[in-house]
Amino acid sequence: MRKSKQDATETRKRIVQTAGEEFRRRGIGETSLADLMSAAGLTHGGFYRHFESKDQLVAEAYTVASESMLQRVTDALAENGGQNGLEIITSLYLSPEHRDHPGLGCALATLGSEVARSDDGIRAAATEGFLKLADIVAAQFKDVPTEVAKSRALATVATMVGVLLMSRVTPDPELSSAILRSATEWLNAPAGKSAG
Amino acid sequence: MRKSKQDATETRKRIVQTAGEEFRRRGIGETSLADLMSAAGLTHGGFYRHFESKDQLVAEAYTVASESMLQRVTDALAENGGQNGLEIITSLYLSPEHRDHPGLGCALATLGSEVARSDDGIRAAATEGFLKLADIVAAQFKDVPTEVAKSRALATVATMVGVLLMSRVTPDPELSSAILRSATEWLNAPAGKSAG
Protein backbone atom coordinates (compact mmCIF):
# COMPACT_ATOMS: atom_id res chain seq x y z
CA MET A 1 0.00 0.00 0.00
CA ARG A 2 3.00 2.32 -0.01
CA LYS A 3 2.30 5.56 -1.91
CA SER A 4 4.77 7.66 -3.90
CA LYS A 5 6.51 10.56 -2.22
CA GLN A 6 4.35 12.96 -4.19
CA ASP A 7 1.18 11.17 -3.09
CA ALA A 8 2.34 11.28 0.51
CA THR A 9 3.06 15.00 0.33
CA GLU A 10 -0.37 15.63 -1.11
CA THR A 11 -1.96 13.47 1.58
CA ARG A 12 -0.21 15.47 4.26
CA LYS A 13 -1.39 18.76 2.79
CA ARG A 14 -4.90 17.39 2.51
CA ILE A 15 -4.89 16.40 6.18
CA VAL A 16 -3.70 19.87 7.23
CA GLN A 17 -6.29 21.58 5.04
CA THR A 18 -9.10 19.31 6.23
CA ALA A 19 -8.02 19.77 9.83
CA GLY A 20 -8.10 23.55 9.44
CA GLU A 21 -11.65 23.35 8.16
CA GLU A 22 -12.91 20.83 10.68
CA PHE A 23 -11.30 22.59 13.66
CA ARG A 24 -12.90 25.86 12.61
CA ARG A 25 -16.23 24.18 11.97
CA ARG A 26 -16.47 22.01 15.07
CA GLY A 27 -13.74 23.17 17.43
CA ILE A 28 -10.40 21.55 18.20
CA GLY A 29 -11.44 19.45 21.19
CA GLU A 30 -14.62 18.33 19.45
CA THR A 31 -12.81 17.08 16.35
CA SER A 32 -11.25 13.64 16.82
CA LEU A 33 -8.38 12.38 14.71
CA ALA A 34 -10.62 9.60 13.44
CA ASP A 35 -13.21 12.16 12.26
CA LEU A 36 -10.47 14.18 10.67
CA MET A 37 -8.73 11.35 8.84
CA SER A 38 -12.07 10.04 7.70
CA ALA A 39 -12.96 13.48 6.30
CA ALA A 40 -9.64 13.39 4.47
CA GLY A 41 -10.52 9.97 3.04
CA LEU A 42 -8.13 7.96 5.19
CA THR A 43 -8.19 5.68 8.21
CA HIS A 44 -6.97 7.07 11.50
CA GLY A 45 -4.05 4.69 11.89
CA GLY A 46 -2.00 6.48 9.25
CA PHE A 47 -2.03 9.77 11.07
CA TYR A 48 1.30 9.25 12.81
CA ARG A 49 3.15 8.71 9.53
CA HIS A 50 2.68 12.46 9.02
CA PHE A 51 2.49 14.09 12.44
CA GLU A 52 3.98 13.59 15.86
CA SER A 53 0.81 14.43 17.73
CA LYS A 54 -2.55 16.12 17.47
CA ASP A 55 -0.99 19.25 18.98
CA GLN A 56 1.49 19.48 16.14
CA LEU A 57 -1.32 19.23 13.60
CA VAL A 58 -3.30 21.89 15.46
CA ALA A 59 -0.40 24.35 15.27
CA GLU A 60 0.20 23.64 11.60
CA ALA A 61 -3.46 23.72 10.63
CA TYR A 62 -3.95 26.95 12.52
CA THR A 63 -1.16 28.69 10.63
CA VAL A 64 -2.35 27.46 7.23
CA ALA A 65 -5.94 28.42 8.00
CA SER A 66 -4.86 31.82 9.14
CA GLU A 67 -2.77 32.44 6.03
CA SER A 68 -5.49 31.39 3.64
CA MET A 69 -7.84 33.84 5.34
CA LEU A 70 -5.26 36.64 5.01
CA GLN A 71 -4.75 35.72 1.37
CA ARG A 72 -8.45 36.11 0.71
CA VAL A 73 -8.39 39.57 2.23
CA THR A 74 -5.32 40.55 0.24
CA ASP A 75 -6.90 39.25 -2.96
CA ALA A 76 -10.09 41.20 -2.35
CA LEU A 77 -8.09 44.37 -1.83
CA ALA A 78 -6.07 43.78 -4.99
CA GLU A 79 -9.18 43.12 -7.06
CA ASN A 80 -10.59 46.42 -5.99
CA GLY A 81 -7.62 48.57 -6.78
CA GLY A 82 -6.92 49.47 -3.19
CA GLN A 83 -9.75 51.95 -2.99
CA ASN A 84 -12.11 51.96 0.00
CA GLY A 85 -9.85 49.43 1.64
CA LEU A 86 -11.56 49.36 5.03
CA GLU A 87 -14.94 49.01 3.40
CA ILE A 88 -13.75 46.07 1.32
CA ILE A 89 -12.26 44.34 4.36
CA THR A 90 -15.25 44.85 6.61
CA SER A 91 -17.80 43.88 3.98
CA LEU A 92 -15.84 40.68 3.36
CA TYR A 93 -15.21 39.86 7.01
CA LEU A 94 -18.60 40.90 8.35
CA SER A 95 -20.60 39.26 5.55
CA PRO A 96 -23.36 36.68 6.09
CA GLU A 97 -21.27 34.35 3.93
CA HIS A 98 -18.33 34.52 6.30
CA ARG A 99 -20.65 34.09 9.27
CA ASP A 100 -22.30 31.04 7.71
CA HIS A 101 -19.08 29.30 6.65
CA PRO A 102 -16.81 29.18 9.69
CA GLY A 103 -14.84 26.30 8.19
CA LEU A 104 -13.23 28.58 5.63
CA GLY A 105 -13.23 31.77 7.69
CA CYS A 106 -11.27 33.54 10.35
CA ALA A 107 -9.77 31.18 12.91
CA LEU A 108 -9.76 33.83 15.63
CA ALA A 109 -13.53 34.03 15.62
CA THR A 110 -14.07 30.26 15.61
CA LEU A 111 -11.26 29.20 17.92
CA GLY A 112 -10.59 32.38 19.87
CA SER A 113 -11.72 31.34 23.32
CA GLU A 114 -10.14 27.90 22.92
CA VAL A 115 -6.88 29.53 21.80
CA ALA A 116 -6.95 31.98 24.73
CA ARG A 117 -6.69 28.93 27.04
CA SER A 118 -3.94 27.21 25.04
CA ASP A 119 -0.19 27.24 25.56
CA ASP A 120 2.05 30.08 24.39
CA GLY A 121 2.92 28.41 21.10
CA ILE A 122 -0.54 28.43 19.62
CA ARG A 123 -1.33 31.78 21.20
CA ALA A 124 1.75 33.24 19.52
CA ALA A 125 0.65 31.76 16.17
CA ALA A 126 -2.79 33.29 16.63
CA THR A 127 -1.25 36.62 17.58
CA GLU A 128 0.80 36.57 14.39
CA GLY A 129 -2.33 36.14 12.29
CA PHE A 130 -4.04 38.87 14.27
CA LEU A 131 -1.16 41.31 13.75
CA LYS A 132 -0.93 40.56 10.04
CA LEU A 133 -4.58 41.37 9.60
CA ALA A 134 -4.10 44.48 11.75
CA ASP A 135 -1.23 45.58 9.51
CA ILE A 136 -3.42 45.24 6.46
CA VAL A 137 -6.13 47.26 8.16
CA ALA A 138 -3.66 49.88 9.38
CA ALA A 139 -2.53 50.43 5.80
CA GLN A 140 -6.07 51.57 4.97
CA PHE A 141 -5.98 54.42 7.51
CA LYS A 142 -4.21 56.82 5.22
CA ASP A 143 -4.94 60.17 6.81
CA VAL A 144 -3.45 59.56 10.25
CA PRO A 145 0.07 59.04 11.62
CA THR A 146 1.37 55.46 11.45
CA GLU A 147 1.22 54.93 15.20
CA VAL A 148 -2.37 56.07 15.35
CA ALA A 149 -3.25 53.86 12.40
CA LYS A 150 -1.62 50.82 14.07
CA SER A 151 -3.40 51.41 17.32
CA ARG A 152 -6.72 51.96 15.65
CA ALA A 153 -6.20 48.82 13.58
CA LEU A 154 -5.80 46.70 16.72
CA ALA A 155 -9.17 47.86 17.97
CA THR A 156 -10.72 47.48 14.54
CA VAL A 157 -9.62 43.87 14.06
CA ALA A 158 -10.61 42.92 17.60
CA THR A 159 -13.98 44.49 16.88
CA MET A 160 -14.40 42.50 13.70
CA VAL A 161 -13.61 39.29 15.56
CA GLY A 162 -16.08 40.06 18.34
CA VAL A 163 -18.80 41.09 15.96
CA LEU A 164 -18.49 37.98 13.81
CA LEU A 165 -18.44 35.85 16.96
CA MET A 166 -21.60 37.45 18.34
CA SER A 167 -23.37 37.21 14.99
CA ARG A 168 -22.78 33.45 15.27
CA VAL A 169 -23.76 33.19 18.91
CA THR A 170 -27.30 34.42 18.47
CA PRO A 171 -29.79 31.99 16.94
CA ASP A 172 -31.95 34.95 15.84
CA PRO A 173 -31.21 35.66 12.14
CA GLU A 174 -32.47 39.23 12.32
CA LEU A 175 -30.41 40.11 15.36
CA SER A 176 -27.42 38.44 13.76
CA SER A 177 -27.79 40.59 10.65
CA ALA A 178 -28.35 43.69 12.75
CA ILE A 179 -25.09 43.08 14.61
CA LEU A 180 -23.15 42.69 11.37
CA ARG A 181 -24.81 45.72 9.78
CA SER A 182 -24.42 47.99 12.75
CA ALA A 183 -20.74 47.20 13.17
CA THR A 184 -20.01 47.55 9.47
CA GLU A 185 -21.58 50.99 9.37
CA TRP A 186 -19.86 52.00 12.55
CA LEU A 187 -16.41 50.89 11.45
CA ASN A 188 -16.82 52.66 8.15
CA ALA A 189 -18.28 55.86 9.50
CA PRO A 190 -15.92 58.70 8.59
CA ALA A 191 -14.36 60.15 11.71
CA GLY A 192 -16.62 62.98 12.74
CA LYS A 193 -19.85 61.20 11.92
CA SER A 194 -21.53 58.77 14.27
CA ALA A 195 -23.14 55.80 12.60
CA GLY A 196 -26.42 54.40 13.86
CA MET B 1 -24.82 10.88 55.23
CA ARG B 2 -28.11 12.50 54.27
CA LYS B 3 -27.94 16.30 54.55
CA SER B 4 -30.73 18.69 55.52
CA LYS B 5 -32.79 20.33 52.80
CA GLN B 6 -31.04 23.60 53.48
CA ASP B 7 -27.63 21.97 53.17
CA ALA B 8 -28.68 20.35 49.91
CA THR B 9 -29.89 23.66 48.49
CA GLU B 10 -26.63 25.30 49.40
CA THR B 11 -24.67 22.45 47.87
CA ARG B 12 -26.59 22.82 44.65
CA LYS B 13 -25.91 26.56 44.52
CA ARG B 14 -22.26 25.93 45.24
CA ILE B 15 -22.02 23.46 42.35
CA VAL B 16 -23.64 25.93 39.95
CA GLN B 17 -21.37 28.76 41.11
CA THR B 18 -18.24 26.60 40.93
CA ALA B 19 -19.27 25.32 37.50
CA GLY B 20 -19.72 28.85 36.23
CA GLU B 21 -16.21 29.72 37.36
CA GLU B 22 -14.54 26.55 36.13
CA PHE B 23 -16.28 26.61 32.76
CA ARG B 24 -15.17 30.19 32.22
CA ARG B 25 -11.67 29.44 33.42
CA ARG B 26 -11.03 26.17 31.57
CA GLY B 27 -13.82 25.82 29.03
CA ILE B 28 -16.89 23.58 29.14
CA GLY B 29 -15.48 20.57 27.33
CA GLU B 30 -12.24 20.74 29.29
CA THR B 31 -13.95 20.73 32.68
CA SER B 32 -15.00 17.25 33.80
CA LEU B 33 -17.75 16.64 36.31
CA ALA B 34 -15.18 15.03 38.62
CA ASP B 35 -13.01 18.18 38.48
CA LEU B 36 -16.06 20.27 39.12
CA MET B 37 -17.44 18.31 42.04
CA SER B 38 -13.99 18.11 43.55
CA ALA B 39 -13.63 21.90 43.27
CA ALA B 40 -16.95 22.16 45.07
CA GLY B 41 -15.66 19.85 47.82
CA LEU B 42 -17.70 16.81 46.84
CA THR B 43 -17.23 13.48 45.08
CA HIS B 44 -18.54 13.12 41.57
CA GLY B 45 -21.08 10.42 42.33
CA GLY B 46 -23.43 12.86 44.00
CA PHE B 47 -23.80 15.03 40.93
CA TYR B 48 -26.98 13.38 39.69
CA ARG B 49 -28.84 14.06 42.93
CA HIS B 50 -28.90 17.69 41.76
CA PHE B 51 -28.83 17.69 37.95
CA GLU B 52 -30.13 15.56 35.13
CA SER B 53 -27.04 15.93 33.00
CA LYS B 54 -23.94 18.00 32.39
CA ASP B 55 -25.86 19.93 29.72
CA GLN B 56 -28.43 21.02 32.27
CA LEU B 57 -25.70 22.30 34.57
CA VAL B 58 -24.05 24.13 31.68
CA ALA B 59 -27.25 26.00 30.88
CA GLU B 60 -27.87 26.87 34.52
CA ALA B 61 -24.28 27.87 35.23
CA TYR B 62 -24.18 29.99 32.11
CA THR B 63 -27.23 31.98 33.15
CA VAL B 64 -25.99 32.51 36.70
CA ALA B 65 -22.54 33.53 35.48
CA SER B 66 -24.04 35.93 33.01
CA GLU B 67 -26.28 37.52 35.60
CA SER B 68 -23.52 38.01 38.14
CA MET B 69 -21.48 39.79 35.48
CA LEU B 70 -24.42 42.05 34.63
CA GLN B 71 -24.91 42.75 38.32
CA ARG B 72 -21.32 43.88 38.63
CA VAL B 73 -21.79 46.32 35.76
CA THR B 74 -25.03 47.63 37.22
CA ASP B 75 -23.38 48.07 40.62
CA ALA B 76 -20.47 49.98 39.12
CA LEU B 77 -22.87 52.30 37.34
CA ALA B 78 -24.89 52.88 40.50
CA GLU B 79 -21.79 53.62 42.56
CA ASN B 80 -20.79 56.27 40.12
CA GLY B 81 -24.05 58.13 40.01
CA GLY B 82 -24.78 57.27 36.39
CA GLN B 83 -22.26 59.77 35.06
CA ASN B 84 -19.85 58.82 32.26
CA GLY B 85 -21.71 55.55 31.96
CA LEU B 86 -19.89 54.24 28.90
CA GLU B 87 -16.54 55.09 30.41
CA ILE B 88 -17.39 53.21 33.59
CA ILE B 89 -18.54 50.16 31.66
CA THR B 90 -15.57 50.03 29.31
CA SER B 91 -13.00 50.64 32.02
CA LEU B 92 -14.52 47.79 34.02
CA TYR B 93 -14.92 45.41 31.13
CA LEU B 94 -11.66 46.21 29.36
CA SER B 95 -9.56 46.23 32.53
CA PRO B 96 -6.46 44.06 33.08
CA GLU B 97 -8.29 42.66 36.11
CA HIS B 98 -11.13 41.38 33.97
CA ARG B 99 -8.70 40.01 31.41
CA ASP B 100 -6.71 38.19 34.10
CA HIS B 101 -9.69 36.69 35.91
CA PRO B 102 -11.83 34.95 33.31
CA GLY B 103 -13.44 32.77 35.98
CA LEU B 104 -15.42 35.69 37.32
CA GLY B 105 -15.79 37.64 34.10
CA CYS B 106 -17.89 37.80 30.98
CA ALA B 107 -18.99 34.39 29.75
CA LEU B 108 -19.26 35.56 26.15
CA ALA B 109 -15.55 36.25 25.95
CA THR B 110 -14.52 32.97 27.58
CA LEU B 111 -17.09 30.65 26.05
CA GLY B 112 -18.11 32.55 22.91
CA SER B 113 -16.74 30.27 20.24
CA GLU B 114 -17.84 27.18 22.15
CA VAL B 115 -21.33 28.67 22.54
CA ALA B 116 -21.50 29.58 18.85
CA ARG B 117 -21.28 25.84 18.09
CA SER B 118 -23.82 24.81 20.72
CA ASP B 119 -27.52 24.11 20.36
CA ASP B 120 -30.17 26.84 20.24
CA GLY B 121 -30.90 26.64 23.97
CA ILE B 122 -27.54 27.79 25.20
CA ARG B 123 -27.14 30.18 22.28
CA ALA B 124 -30.45 31.80 23.25
CA ALA B 125 -29.27 32.09 26.87
CA ALA B 126 -26.05 33.70 25.68
CA THR B 127 -27.99 36.06 23.44
CA GLU B 128 -30.11 37.11 26.39
CA GLY B 129 -27.02 38.07 28.37
CA PHE B 130 -25.63 39.88 25.36
CA LEU B 131 -28.83 41.88 24.86
CA LYS B 132 -29.08 42.78 28.53
CA LEU B 133 -25.58 44.20 28.45
CA ALA B 134 -26.40 45.97 25.19
CA ASP B 135 -29.47 47.53 26.82
CA ILE B 136 -27.35 48.85 29.65
CA VAL B 137 -24.88 50.28 27.16
CA ALA B 138 -27.64 51.76 24.99
CA ALA B 139 -28.94 53.64 28.03
CA GLN B 140 -25.61 55.48 28.17
CA PHE B 141 -26.02 56.90 24.65
CA LYS B 142 -28.16 59.78 25.73
CA ASP B 143 -27.87 62.20 22.83
CA VAL B 144 -29.13 59.98 20.04
CA PRO B 145 -32.50 58.44 19.15
CA THR B 146 -33.32 55.17 20.87
CA GLU B 147 -32.99 53.08 17.72
CA VAL B 148 -29.56 54.52 16.97
CA ALA B 149 -28.48 53.93 20.57
CA LYS B 150 -29.64 50.30 20.43
CA SER B 151 -27.87 49.64 17.19
CA ARG B 152 -24.69 51.30 18.36
CA ALA B 153 -24.85 49.33 21.61
CA LEU B 154 -24.87 46.02 19.71
CA ALA B 155 -21.66 46.97 17.97
CA THR B 156 -20.17 48.32 21.19
CA VAL B 157 -20.78 45.17 23.21
CA ALA B 158 -19.58 42.92 20.40
CA THR B 159 -16.47 45.08 20.26
CA MET B 160 -15.88 44.76 23.99
CA VAL B 161 -16.17 40.97 23.74
CA GLY B 162 -13.76 40.79 20.81
CA VAL B 163 -11.26 43.11 22.42
CA LEU B 164 -11.21 41.22 25.72
CA LEU B 165 -10.88 37.96 23.82
CA MET B 166 -7.93 39.20 21.77
CA SER B 167 -6.25 40.68 24.82
CA ARG B 168 -6.32 37.14 26.23
CA VAL B 169 -5.20 35.44 23.04
CA THR B 170 -1.86 37.22 22.81
CA PRO B 171 0.88 36.06 25.17
CA ASP B 172 2.59 39.45 24.79
CA PRO B 173 1.66 41.60 27.82
CA GLU B 174 2.42 44.87 26.08
CA LEU B 175 0.36 44.06 23.04
CA SER B 176 -2.43 42.85 25.29
CA SER B 177 -2.45 46.17 27.15
CA ALA B 178 -2.24 48.10 23.89
CA ILE B 179 -5.34 46.30 22.58
CA LEU B 180 -7.30 47.12 25.73
CA ARG B 181 -6.12 50.71 25.82
CA SER B 182 -6.71 51.41 22.15
CA ALA B 183 -10.23 50.01 22.23
CA THR B 184 -11.12 51.83 25.44
CA GLU B 185 -10.04 55.16 23.98
CA TRP B 186 -11.77 54.46 20.73
CA LEU B 187 -15.07 53.46 22.30
CA ASN B 188 -15.02 56.54 24.49
CA ALA B 189 -13.97 59.00 21.84
CA PRO B 190 -16.72 61.58 21.49
CA ALA B 191 -18.34 61.30 18.08
CA GLY B 192 -16.41 63.63 15.84
CA LYS B 193 -13.04 62.83 17.30
CA SER B 194 -10.96 59.85 16.24
CA ALA B 195 -9.01 58.15 18.96
CA GLY B 196 -5.51 56.88 18.34
Next chain:
DNA sequence: TGTACATCAGTGAACGCGCGTTCACTGATGTAC
Protein backbone atom coordinates in the same frame (compact mmCIF):
# COMPACT_ATOMS: atom_id res chain seq x y z
C1' DT C 1 17.41 -1.89 -18.16
C1' DG C 2 16.32 -5.52 -14.99
C1' DT C 3 16.41 -7.76 -10.50
C1' DA C 4 16.42 -8.18 -5.34
C1' DC C 5 15.70 -6.06 -1.34
C1' DA C 6 14.66 -2.26 1.90
C1' DT C 7 11.51 1.30 2.88
C1' DC C 8 7.46 3.21 4.42
C1' DA C 9 2.29 5.17 3.44
C1' DG C 10 -1.67 3.46 4.76
C1' DT C 11 -4.78 -0.24 7.19
C1' DG C 12 -7.26 -2.00 11.00
C1' DA C 13 -7.06 -3.94 15.52
C1' DA C 14 -5.65 -2.99 20.03
C1' DC C 15 -3.87 -0.20 24.14
C1' DG C 16 -4.72 2.63 28.37
C1' DC C 17 -7.15 6.48 29.93
C1' DG C 18 -10.60 9.78 31.27
C1' DC C 19 -15.09 10.90 30.44
C1' DG C 20 -20.38 11.09 31.58
C1' DT C 21 -23.38 8.25 33.78
C1' DT C 22 -25.21 4.47 36.89
C1' DC C 23 -25.70 2.02 41.07
C1' DA C 24 -25.47 -0.29 45.67
C1' DC C 25 -24.68 1.47 49.87
C1' DT C 26 -24.53 4.59 54.23
C1' DG C 27 -26.48 7.04 57.76
C1' DA C 28 -28.42 11.53 59.07
C1' DT C 29 -32.81 13.84 58.19
C1' DG C 30 -37.72 14.03 57.64
C1' DT C 31 -42.25 12.11 58.69
C1' DA C 32 -46.12 9.43 60.53
C1' DC C 33 -48.17 8.04 64.58
Next chain:
DNA sequence: TGTACATCAGTGAACGCGCGTTCACTGATGTAC
Protein backbone atom coordinates in the same frame (compact mmCIF):
# COMPACT_ATOMS: atom_id res chain seq x y z
C1' DT D 1 -42.37 14.39 73.01
C1' DG D 2 -40.71 9.94 71.63
C1' DT D 3 -40.33 6.03 68.48
C1' DA D 4 -40.11 3.48 64.01
C1' DC D 5 -39.57 3.80 59.46
C1' DA D 6 -38.95 5.96 54.86
C1' DT D 7 -36.29 9.16 52.38
C1' DC D 8 -32.48 10.77 50.06
C1' DA D 9 -27.68 13.66 49.93
C1' DG D 10 -23.48 12.12 49.36
C1' DT D 11 -19.83 8.19 48.69
C1' DG D 12 -17.01 5.30 45.93
C1' DA D 13 -16.80 1.59 42.70
C1' DA D 14 -18.17 0.29 38.30
C1' DC D 15 -20.16 0.73 33.41
C1' DG D 16 -19.58 1.56 28.37
C1' DC D 17 -17.65 4.63 25.22
C1' DG D 18 -14.64 7.48 22.46
C1' DC D 19 -10.39 9.45 22.59
C1' DG D 20 -5.14 9.83 21.32
C1' DT D 21 -1.72 6.77 20.48
C1' DT D 22 0.70 2.30 19.25
C1' DC D 23 1.64 -1.64 16.53
C1' DA D 24 1.88 -5.72 13.39
C1' DC D 25 1.00 -6.08 8.88
C1' DT D 26 0.55 -5.21 3.60
C1' DG D 27 2.26 -4.26 -0.71
C1' DA D 28 3.58 -0.57 -3.89
C1' DT D 29 7.57 2.48 -4.26
C1' DG D 30 12.39 3.59 -4.01
C1' DT D 31 17.15 2.07 -4.28
C1' DA D 32 21.44 -0.57 -4.94
C1' DC D 33 23.78 -3.22 -8.07
